[in-house]
Amino acid sequence: MAGNPKVLISGAGPVGLTLANELARHGISARIVDRSTARTDKSKALVMWSRTLELFDDAGYAKDFMSSGMPAHGAQISTGRQVVARVPFDLIDSRFAYALMIAQSETERVLEERLATAGVTVERDVELTSFVDKGVCVEAVLTKAGGQRETLEADWLVGCDGAHSTVRHGLGFAFEGSTLQSHWALADGHVTGLDPADHLHIFWHRDGILAFFPIVGDRWRVIANLGAAKDGETRPDPTLEEINALMARRGSPGIVMSDPVWLAAFRINERKVRDYSRGRVFLAGDAAHIHSPAGGQGMNTGMQDAFNLAWKLTLVIEGAATPSLLDSYSPERTAVGDRVLKNAGRLTEAAMLRNPLLQDLRNTIVRFAAGFPQVQHRMADQLGEMDIGYPDSPLTARNGQVDNGPKAGERWPYRLPDGAGGYRFTAVGPAGLVADLAAKFPRLVVAAPTRDPAHATALRLIRPDGYVGFAGAPKDVGRAEAYLAALASEA
Ligand SMILES: Cc1cc2nc3c(=O)[nH]c(=O)nc-3n(C[C@H](O)[C@H](O)[C@H](O)COP(=O)(O)OP(=O)(O)OC[C@H]3O[C@@H](n4cnc5c(N)ncnc54)[C@H](O)[C@@H]3O)c2cc1C
Structure with missing residues (x-):
């Protein structure tokens, strides 16, 4: 064009x-x-x-x-053969309770x-x-x-x-x-010896971290931190032999890479x-x-x-x-x-700890904490970016708690109705009220009458990106109108 x-x-x-x-x-x-x-x-x-x-x-x-792509169903942190913690991704609070590896x-x-x-x-x-x-x-x-x-x-x-x-x-x-004061290496190739194959694997070793991410089939990405780096210092790309030596030292026995398609040194900013x-x-x-x-x-x-x-x-x-x-x-x-x-x-800091006492302390704390399902759940949601919301946004209208559903600023956990929204807000609530809002602000709102009686006691405006902009009781319809009027162009 x-x-x-x-x-x-x-x-x-x-x-x-x-x-x-x-x-x-x-x-x-x-x-x-x-x-x-x-x-x-x-x-x-x-x-x-x-x-x-x-x-x-x-x-x-x-x-x-x-x-x-292929779904990954969890992450596993180990020291050698010992599993320190598991984060099952099926705990992610989403209709996509996994990570798509692509x-x-x-x-x-x-x-x-x-x-x-x-x-x-x-x-x-x-x-x-x-x-x-x-x-x-x-x-x-x-x-x-x-x-x-x-x-x-x-x-x-x-x-x-x-x-x-x-x-x-x-x-x-x-x-x-800043740029972190450490060197890193990555390799992308065929890897055998990792189980389960649909998990991310992270090994914490005295020397540093070794992490594996499944790509597709037996192809994996490997990342490891190397020694300390000075300002502006770079290193040559690693060889396959160096990567295999790192795996032999830091991973569990029997993990081997072949046919790499990408070997690179990098620094983290x-x-x-x-x-x-x-x-x-x-x-x-x-x-x-x-x-x-x-x-x-x-x-x-x-x-x-x-x-x-x-x-x-x-x-x-x-x-x-x-x-x-x-x-x-x-x-x-x-x-x-x-x-x-x-x-x-x-x-990254946790993975890069070099002091053996602190490493032991980290392993103990993580092993203990990750034993609690609530902690696993929180970690999974954080990784999946499910805990993102806009509570302090100028676009978030606070009206107090109206029901047990999502508050203003929080993610709307349901799929937006087909054809609804697009780039407009979706008004969810009692049929008559949402139809009125859509009629008054046709360029800003589409109506999605609530069929679920559990939600009929609330009126919400869902942003096109799936966050609740306004949440109130049906009696707060005037406030919902004021919210939309403030957004509406005078043109
Ligand atoms: C080794 C490695 C592993 C990573 N792993 C992950 C991971 O697992 N998960 C994750 O979420 N992220 C990961 N990332 C980060 C991820 O790759 C970046 O966050 C992502 O590429 C950012 O996308 P972007 O579109 O913002 O920028 P980029 O992908 O950098 O794209 C920018 C584009 O802009 C173009 N461009 C630049 N200047 C101009 C100009 N003046 N005019 C026109 N075009 C211009 C460039 O050619 C480029 O195509 C990784 C990155 C690296 C290097």
């Missing part, structure tokens, strides 16, 4: 592709450019967690990922192919080189492979352009944080911007936050940034909501980013 789109997306990694798909689903014109010639062929982010799957399911395309190269393929069927092609070999927010639009300069330049105007620009984001640099936003937006420009995904792969939440968090932003942009572009709706994106997602960084940091 040439010309001026409503939204220009810089970067066609998993986050940019998710955003482009969502905007296409909502009928918004967008261009998506990527400076690379081709999609990644690396497995990078391997885990698609439950909450991300729910969001794709509400959007109607979770199933597209299923045939290219190589990032496949995730991107699925998303790009789906986007193409919606008539949007990723413009490759096209780099966003500069932009200016002119207040009424963003003027952006794209530079193509041969050096040819195009200047265009978009209503909104979203930087999904990864850890070295041009958009973030253009905004002058600091990427605050923990960084985040303070704000995810300014004016008509937004950041999402690694452009806004990067952290340790512990927990496997980087890509998931980025995709959820995209889901959060897509419906808000759509309602504003459609003229259905006031532009101030977009002001909620940054506070909502920075709070999530802070939490994800903190949790990943804690998991």
Whole structure:
């Protein structure tokens, strides 16, 4: 597509592709450019967690990922042959109570192919080189492979352009944080000797961590921390012999890798911007936050940034909501980013302990705590990103507890009714009330009368991304109207 789109997306990694798909689903014109010639062929982010799957399911395309991935049903932490803790993923409070293991190269393929069927092609070999927010639009300069330049105007620009984001640099936003003082190695290849094969396996050894993530068949990703690192120091990529030596030393006996397709050394950064937006420009995904792969939440968090932003942009572009709706994106997602960084940091610190006394203490505490089903449940929900909510968001209307169902700011645990919502709120409650709301705010709300008598005593407005915006009793309908009136565009 040439010309001026409503939204220009810089970067066609998993986050940019998710955003482009969502905007296409909502009928918004967008261009998506990527400076690379081709999609990644690396497995990078391997885990698609439950909450991300729910969001794709509400959007109607979770199933597209299923045939290219395989479910993992738990994580197991061991020291040698001894199991320290198990986290069963079937405890995750979701209709997707597992982790879908799928190589990032496949995730991107699925998303790009789906986007193409919606008539949007990723413009490759096209780099966003500069932009200016002119207040009424963003003027952006794209530079193509041969050096040819195009200047265009978009209503909104979203930087999904990864850890070295041009958009973030253009905004002058600091990427605050640090690089961990340790070297890491990864290997992707065929592994035998791990049981059960549908689990993530983490070995805590005196020397450090060794973690295995199933990919498909007998293909696994292995990650290990190596020695301490100095500022700016890098290491050569590991050899297969080095990886097998690490496995023999840190894992349980008999684990062997062959035929690696990817061997790499890497360092871990923990960084985040303070704000995810300014004016008509937004950041999402690694452009806004990067952290340790512990927990496997980087890509998931980025995709959820995209889901959060897509419906808000759509309602504003459609003229259905006031532009101030977009002001909620940054506070909502920075709070999530802070939490994800903190949790990943804690998991990484625990894995990297070197003092033998502290290691023993860690093992004892984790073995004890993980014996409690409630603790296992909490750990599983945290990994699956099921505990994310927006209690402090400006979009959350507090009316006290109305029934035993989800409160305002919490996740709506049910699938949104087919055809409902899309980019509009779903009003759930007594038939007459929700029909009235939908009639008064047709561009913001669709009605979903409650059939379940357990929910007939409450009135809720469910956001298009599956969080409760408003929860009240039927008598609070006036407040629900005020909530919607505050969002509605005066245009
Ligand atoms: C080894 C490894 C393992 C990982 N494991 C996990 C995991 O298990 N789970 C998880 O959730 N995450 C994991 N991650 C992190 C995950 O890969 C990233 O979080 C994810 O790729 C971020 O997606 P993104 O779309 O934000 O950015 P990227 O995937 O980095 O995509 C950014 C895109 O923007 C393009 N681009 C950059 N600048 C420009 C420009 N100026 N103009 C146009 N295009 C531009 C780039 O070419 C690129 O295609 C892992 C990462 C690595 C490296």
